[in-house]
Amino acid sequence: MAWVAEARQGQARAGWLHTAHGTVPTPTFMPVGTKATVKAMTADAVRATGAGVVLGNTYHLMLRPGAERVAALGGLHKVMDWPGPILTDSGGFQVMSLGALRKLDEDGVTFRSHIDGSPHRLTPESSTAIQHDLDADITMAFDECPALPAPKAVLEASMERSMRWAARSRKAFKARPGYGQFGIVQGGTDRELRLRSIKALVAIGFEGYAIGGLAVGEPQAEMFATLDYTAPALPEDKPRYLMGVGTPDDMLGAVMRGVDMFDCVMPSRAGRTARAYTERGALNLRNARFKDDPRPLSPYEPSPLNRYSRAYLHHLFRTDEILGPMLLTWHNLAYYQRLMRLIRAHVVAGDLEGFAAFLRAQWALGDWGRAEWDGRPDELRF
Amino acid sequence: MAWVAEARQGQARAGWLHTAHGTVPTPTFMPVGTKATVKAMTADAVRATGAGVVLGNTYHLMLRPGAERVAALGGLHKVMDWPGPILTDSGGFQVMSLGALRKLDEDGVTFRSHIDGSPHRLTPESSTAIQHDLDADITMAFDECPALPAPKAVLEASMERSMRWAARSRKAFKARPGYGQFGIVQGGTDRELRLRSIKALVAIGFEGYAIGGLAVGEPQAEMFATLDYTAPALPEDKPRYLMGVGTPDDMLGAVMRGVDMFDCVMPSRAGRTARAYTERGALNLRNARFKDDPRPLSPYEPSPLNRYSRAYLHHLFRTDEILGPMLLTWHNLAYYQRLMRLIRAHVVAGDLEGFAAFLRAQWALGDWGRAEWDGRPDELRF
Numbered sequence A, B: 001m002a003w004v005a006e007a008r009q010g011q012a013r014a015g016w017l018h019t020a021h022g023t024v025p026t027p028t029f030m031p032v033g034t035k036a037t038v039k040a041m042t043a044d045a046v047r048a049t050g051a052g053v054v055l056g057n058t059y060h061l062m063l064r065p066g067a068e069r070v071a072a073l074g075g076l077h078k079v080m081d082w083p084g085p086i087l088t089d090s091g092g093f094q095v096m097s098l099g100a101l102r103k104l105d106e107d108g109v110t111f112r113s114h115i116d117g118s119p120h121r122l123t124p125e126s127s128t129a130i131q132h133d134l135d136a137d138i139t140m141a142f143d144e145c146p147a148l149p150a151p152k153a154v155l156e157a158s159m160e161r162s163m164r165w166a167a168r169s170r171k172a173f174k175a176r177p178g179y180g181q182f183g184i185v186q187g188g189t190d191r192e193l194r195l196r197s198i199k200a201l202v203a204i205g206f207e208g209y210a211i212g213g214l215a216v217g218e219p220q221a222e223m224f225a226t227l228d229y230t231a232p233a234l235p236e237d238k239p240r241y242l243m244g245v246g247t248p249d250d251m252l253g254a255v256m257r258g259v260d261m262f263d264c265v266m267p268s269r270a271g272r273t274a275r276a277y278t279e280r281g282a283l284n285l286r287n288a289r290f291k292d293d294p295r296p297l298s299p300y301e302p303s304p305l306n307r308y309s310r311a312y313l314h315h316l317f318r319t320d321e322i323l324g325p326m327l328l329t330w331h332n333l334a335y336y337q338r339l340m341r342l343i344r345a346h347v348v349a350g351d352l353e354g355f356a357a358f359l360r361a362q363w364a365l366g367d368w369g370r371a372e373w374d375g376r377p378d379e380l381r382f
Helices: A043-048 A057-064 A067-072 A078-082 A091-095 A126-135 A152-172 A191-204 A219-234 A246-254 A266-272 A310-318 A323-349 A352-363 A370-374 B043-048 B058-063 B065-074 B074-080 B092-095 B124-134 B152-172 B191-204 B221-234 B248-255 B265-271 B310-318 B323-349 B354-366 B370-374
Strands: A002-009 A012-019 A022-026 A028-030 A054-057 A086-088 A102-104 A111-114 A118-121 A138-140 A182-185 A208-211 A240-244 A261-262 A273-278 A281-284 B002-009 B012-019 B023-026 B026-031 B052-054 B087-088 B102-104 B109-112 B118-122 B138-139 B179-186 B208-211 B240-242 B261-263 B275-278 B281-284
Touching: A002 A323, A012 A323, A022 A028, A022 A323, A028 A323, A028 B092, A057 A067, A057 A091, A057 A118, A057 A126, A057 A273, A057 B323, A067 A126, A078 A086, A078 A266, A078 B012, A078 B179, A086 B221, A091 A102, A091 A111, A126 A152, A152 A182, A152 A191, A182 A191, A191 A219, A208 A219, A246 A323, A246 A352, A246 B179, A266 A273, A266 A323, A273 A323, A281 B152, A310 A323, A310 B074, A323 A352, A352 B248, B002 B323, B012 B323, B023 B026, B026 B058, B026 B323, B058 B065, B058 B118, B058 B124, B065 B124, B074 B087, B087 B124, B092 B102, B092 B109, B102 B152, B118 B124, B124 B138, B124 B152, B152 B179, B152 B191, B179 B191, B191 B208, B208 B221, B221 B248, B248 B354, B265 B275, B265 B323, B275 B323, B281 B354, B323 B354
Parallel strands: A028 A261, A054 A086, A086 A138, A138 A182, A182 A208, A208 A240, A240 A261, B026 B261, B052 B087, B087 B138, B138 B179, B179 B208, B208 B240, B240 B261
Antiparallel strands: A002 A012, A012 A022, A102 A111, A111 A118, A273 A281, B002 B012, B012 B023, B102 B109, B109 B118, B275 B281
């Protein structure tokens, strides 16, 4: 696995991520396929939105269908019909979220399945082995992610354990051409801890670096402030992945601070709850004002999605038809990919600052008025 | 609208149905798109299975989104992105099923919406006008469908009212090139009533004739016995539609008795409950024996559906992922269309009897064994 820069503007980077299952332009948004499916989408349709990498979740997949079963069936790519690269998380974050169902020790985490209460254990070694069985192009180091805010002593002890786990994860990882493993920077919103974490990870050496422990409820300004000193401290020649982020505005700000990769359930989850992301901000399709609106969601909607009127989408959600979540998930993922392609193009063109100002101004304007829509200049289309 | 025969074998007919929105080979199975969507499918995907006509339900569509709204949005074809022909039912059957919520009189039916209890009324005239607003290629006459079994006097009174309503429906229908209206034969399982009903409808004159009041819980043998005298009494040069039918075996038997058109929620509903129709009968994908089965559902599965293993489908249903219903609905509709294409080809070839025996023998065999699957002759593929 390798990441190659194509262009830089300020901290922002446009590059190419080469993996065993293909090359992906960065910055890139990775749709989340928790249980071996991006919810309400065929893999074909995900691909058609322009997605390069999809995510799988170790915690969910180890419970069902089971990593050995996935391996016997030919690996996660074959099982879920996704021929492109796959990134799997380590299970650490999700196991931590189990609360009373899990017990942490220096060696790893013992937990009970949220499905049937059966006992399981994850360690840096077993998490890495599971991700190997799943055939992940990008394996994540097993880490601990404390809730914010937390006292520095808690953040420090947790970060240091994560770094010991990172070293064990690295030792357990089987290097193969086109495959790679990312270490995860921890340390909360503490600059000194973040920089120590980076130093520890770089000493171990990974194919890429993730920024963990953000997007856990803190304000955007705090996340950006943390990125301001974290991202530039990471190796210049490796991909950088901000875990669990985010809104279009979050991603734009993070790219401008040097991040290359994102994942988030937001566009797919929003799609299932009638929320559509557009160039003019988010629309709630359950709103009665869409009842008779013959327009597609956006003048930029790619065919074949622009065949559907807002009125029809409103109807589908009002009648609880499965096609509603199907179409709106599709729309949101297509919007996220369109946004990342454009941001990348403007990094390459060297005018990202201007484009960012344009994007933010458009988001702030709110939905297109009917007159404005009908009179829209063609050059606004992309 | 016109129906043209291409070939006949015994009572079975292969033909072409010409409509304002395209020509469809018959016999044909029409997927049900109750609320302006075939559940869990895009219209594109329905089209790709080979479906020619889809069905819309007047009762559901008049309540939501409303027929006038559909008309203002450009008609049902445009709203649901289905460019092919659409058949709408009259609302009669569904209003009758409301039980205590409806009140029947000679002029029509007053009923309360099952959604919000609001009062509504359907008459032959209003049902026909609603179907006109929806832009249905095939409008159904408004009729009453009594539950079976029923005393002859009840069947007779109901049939005679339906015939008076058929005459009023016809009078309300606006003839346009490519559009047509079907009368509905009633009379339960009583031969004399069925023949009187046909006589009355033919005297009125329709572009096609439907056989109603069957598939309401009676044994298959009784349905077939009714078809044996009903279908041959219908005009030879008009299409014949058996409403609400059915299983693959029901449809095969009905084609052999002279039926050209079918609709049923079975393949789509089954798809949402993990039931898959195959050349070897139905499979329940929730069954644990599919947990590690790497095969597609059937060796005849059309690409791209054969990319998915039974193990993956089992996993999707076990984890309640939306993709499970999506893929299995797709599979079932594709199987139904494949079956109808083959039945039609064998009518044209003149060997339907032999093919029917082959189909029934295959259904009875049950799922393919692994050895049998691996050694299957290529000529079995279609």
